Amino acid sequence: MADTGAKAPRERYRTQVRSEIKQHAWEQIASAGASALSLNAIAKRMGMSGPALYRYFAGRDDLLTELIRDAYRSLADTFRAAAGSGADLAGLAHALRGWALEDPQRYFLMYGTPVPGYQAPDDVTLIANEIMQVLLDACAALELRDGRAPFDEHLESHREWAAGHPAPAPVLRRALAFWTRMHGVLSLELAGHFAGMGFDAALFFESELQELTRSGT
Amino acid sequence: MADTGAKAPRERYRTQVRSEIKQHAWEQIASAGASALSLNAIAKRMGMSGPALYRYFAGRDDLLTELIRDAYRSLADTFRAAAGSGADLAGLAHALRGWALEDPQRYFLMYGTPVPGYQAPDDVTLIANEIMQVLLDACAALELRDGRAPFDEHLESHREWAAGHPAPAPVLRRALAFWTRMHGVLSLELAGHFAGMGFDAALFFESELQELTRSGT
DNA sequence: CTCGTGGCGTTATAAGTTCTAACCAACGCG
DNA sequence: CGCGTTGGTTAGAACTTATAACGCCACGAG
Numbered sequence: 001m002a003d004t005g006a007k008a009p010r011e012r013y014r015t016q017v018r019s020e021i022k023q024h025a026w027e028q029i030a031s032a033g034a035s036a037l038s039l040n041a042i043a044k045r046m047g048m049s050g051p052a053l054y055r056y057f058a059g060r061d062d063l064l065t066e067l068i069r070d071a072y073r074s075l076a077d078t079f080r081a082a083a084g085s086g087a088d089l090a091g092l093a094h095a096l097r098g099w100a101l102e103d104p105q106r107y108f109l110m111y112g113t114p115v116p117g118y119q120a121p122d123d124v125t126l127i128a129n130e131i132m133q134v135l136l137d138a139c140a141a142l143e144l145r146d147g148r149a150p151f152d153e154h155l156e157s158h159r160e161w162a163a164g165h166p167a168p169a170p171v172l173r174r175a176l177a178f179w180t181r182m183h184g185v186l187s188l189e190l191a192g193h194f195a196g197m198g199f200d201a202a203l204f205f206e207s208e209l210q211e212l213t214r215s216g217t
Numbered sequence: 218m219a220d221t222g223a224k225a226p227r228e229r230y231r232t233q234v235r236s237e238i239k240q241h242a243w244e245q246i247a248s249a250g251a252s253a254l255s256l257n258a259i260a261k262r263m264g265m266s267g268p269a270l271y272r273y274f275a276g277r278d279d280l281l282t283e284l285i286r287d288a289y290r291s292l293a294d295t296f297r298a299a300a301g302s303g304a305d306l307a308g309l310a311h312a313l314r315g316w317a318l319e320d321p322q323r324y325f326l327m328y329g330t331p332v333p334g335y336q337a338p339d340d341v342t343l344i345a346n347e348i349m350q351v352l353l354d355a356c357a358a359l360e361l362r363d364g365r366a367p368f369d370e371h372l373e374s375h376r377e378w379a380a381g382h383p384a385p386a387p388v389l390r391r392a393l394a395f396w397t398r399m400h401g402v403l404s405l406e407l408a409g410h411f412a413g414m415g416f417d418a419a420l421f422f423e424s425e426l427q428e429l430t431r432s433g434t
Numbered sequence: 435c436t437c438g439t440g441g442c443g444t445t446a447t448a449a450g451t452t453c454t455a456a457c458c459a460a461c462g463c464g
Numbered sequence: 465c466g467c468g469t470t471g472g473t474t475a476g477a478a479c480t481t482a483t484a485a486c487g488c489c490a491c492g493a494g
Contacts, residue, residue, distance in 0.1 A: 010462075010470070017471095031228060033332045040451065041430060051453070052472055060452065064346035105333070113329030114408040115250045116322070125413065142320060151424035154417060162412035176427075184401025191331040196342065199239045206369035211394075227441070227491070234442095266483075271442050278479065396479065 013034060018047065018056050022045045025067060037064065054076040065121060072127040073105045075099055079134045093182055093209045097202075104190040111183060129163050132175070139175045140167040142163075147214040175214070181208050237263065242284060250282050254281065268276045279374050282338060288323045289344040292316055296351045306355040310399055314419075321407040328400060349392070356392045357384045362432040368388060372417075391429070397427050399429045 024042045039060055057063040075096075082095035084167040100107040119187050152169035162172055185208055188194060222226050241259045257275055274280040292313075299312035317324040369386035379389055402425055405411060406418040 008462085014470085016375070031333060033330070035332070038451070039453090048471095049473065051455095051474090054453070055319050055471055105330075108330040111405070111408065111410070113250070113322075113325040115252070116248060133352055149424055149427065151420055151427075154420050158416040161416065173424065176416075177425065180401035180405055180421075180425070182401070183405060184397035187404060188328070188397055188400060191218065192327065193328070199375040199393075201376065203371050204397075207366055207399070208394065210366065210368075225491085231441085255480070256482090265442095266444065268445090268484095271482070272442060 010199070014056070021053060021056055022067060022070065025063060026103075029067070030103060033105060034064065034109055039063070043136045047176055055213070065124075068109050068120070069124055069127075071109050072124050072131075074106070075110065076127050076130045076134075079131055083138065083176070085136075089142055089178065089213055090209055092135065092138050093178070093205075093212075096182060097186060097205060100186050100190060105184070107190060111187060127159075132161065133165060133177050135164065135178060136162060136165045136167050136171065139171045139178065140165075142171075142174065142213060143215065144174065147215075178212055181212060225298075230267060230358055231273070238270060238273055238280070238415060240283060240285065242280060243320075243323070246326070251281065251326060256280070273391055282341075284343055285326050286336070288326050289324070289341050289348075291323070292327065293344050293347045293351075296348055297423065300351050300355065303356075306359055306395065306430055307426055309352065309355050310422075310429075311394070316424060317403050317407060319333060324403070324407060328404060333379060346378075349378065350380065352392050353379060353382045353384050353388065354397060356384075356388045357392065359430060360386075360432065364432075388408065395429055398429060 009122070018190070021042060025037060028037055028041065037060065040050055041059075043050050043053050053063075059068065073145075077097045079092060082091055085091075087095060149172060152173055154168040155172050159172060167175075183206075185205050189205070194201045194204075210214050212215055238259060241262055242254060243264065245254055245258065254277065256274075258268050259265050260267050269278075295316050296309060296311050299308050301370075303311060304414055365387060372386040372389050376386070376389060383391075384392075387433050399422075402418070406422070411418045411421075
């Protein structure tokens with residue numbers, strides 16, 4: 001068992017079609033947003049009629065969570081790849097920005113408006129942890145002149161999310177700041193809120209990144 | 218003319234019904250998200266049947282942009298109210314957070330996932346400018362030890378978005394940082410990304426706010 | 435006070451959507 | 465070689481947005 005290579009022909013065909021469906025789904029999402037994802041439209045564009053897709057996905061929500069899972073996986077991979085190539089925190093930031101610009105709707109699928117009832121499956125939070133570990137490593141490698149903040153005390157006793165990572169509280173705080181600040185700039189940029197404002201979003205991103213990689217508190 | 222008080226009874230009834238429709242729309246959005254907004258459901262809950270609502274709104278999109286407009290208006294009002302009560306930048310931050318927590322979906326209607334094709338109407342960007350002016354005033358009142366950053370040079374020559382506000386570049390940069398950082402924390406918090414992490418989002422918000430109101434670069 | 439007009443609500447209908455049910459073909463494993 | 469799982473089909477229910485056509489009634493002008 002466990003030889004993923006030469007599987008049964010039925011199985012191969014199944015995964016092939018699933019992949020093709022997701023391909024079309026991504027195109028549709030990229031051009032009209034996740035709310036416009038239509039199983040019917042995908043089916044028609046694949047030459048088959050409506051309910052056939054239900055052999056491959058339990059429903060619209062199932063397909064959507066599958067895409068979300070892939071998005072998380074994709075970001076985790078680019079993060080790990082960047083870290084593996086010796087990228088520091090700034091390198092991670094640039095990898096993140098490139099990945100986000102590559103497909104804004106994929107970014108929003110992860111970090112955009114949540115559906116009130118929706119609960120992400122467990123494995124997604126596992127991948128999120130993976131991402132956080134890479135980020136924590138990069139922040140720990142950054143030598144910071146240990147300027148402690150009042151929040152650090154709270155963090156010291158609430159560090160479950162670090163999943164056993166040995167970094168001290170200021171590093172944890174830096175990781176949180178990296179995450180929220182980069183997301184703040186990126187999400188507003190991708191949403192077009194900087195559009196009519198005239199300044200260069202890339203330069204502002206760099207400016208914020210600068211302040212994060214400095215050693216001060 | 219121009220006495221908004223005693224209008225014609227038809228007019229009064231119309232605005233009354235419009236307001237009631239929006240009321241139901243907000244409840245529906247708050248409980249199931251903007252994508253679940255259904256004109257039919259609203260009509261039924263108001264005791265009238267389907268297409269009647271089209272007398273009041275051109276369609277789903279029209280109602281949605283009206284709600285977005287109201288959301289912007291609401292945030293601008295709370296900002297102006299806070300500033301009018303002598304709130305400083307920290308006061309504005311707390312007003313913003315309170316306003317966001319009050320109705321997360323309203324926040325996401327403004328700053329959440331954008332629909333690729335959608336273009337906000339002009340008056341919305343006007344209100345956005347109003348908000349920015351209040352923010353710029355608060356940032357200008359903050360005495361900062363004028364630590365210039367390389368990005369300031371770029372800002373100096375790209376300050377159209379400040380709409381004539383006389384603040385120097387470091388103040389503009391501070392305003393942008395306030396906007397993006399507060400949004401970064403708030404949007405992730407409201408989207409539930411901090412949920413399983415254990416730390417107190419309010420304290421982290423405060424920590425980030427601290428760093429913004431300090432005078433350093 | 436009467437009358438006509440315009441705003442409001444109604445049903446009917448078209449064109450979408452998701453998703454279930456029932457049916458059939460065909461592939462491939464034992 | 466057969467039989468069963470798998471994949472595709474059409475039909476249909478329950479939704480949705482949105483338009484069209486029709487009637488009612490209230491308001492305001494004369």
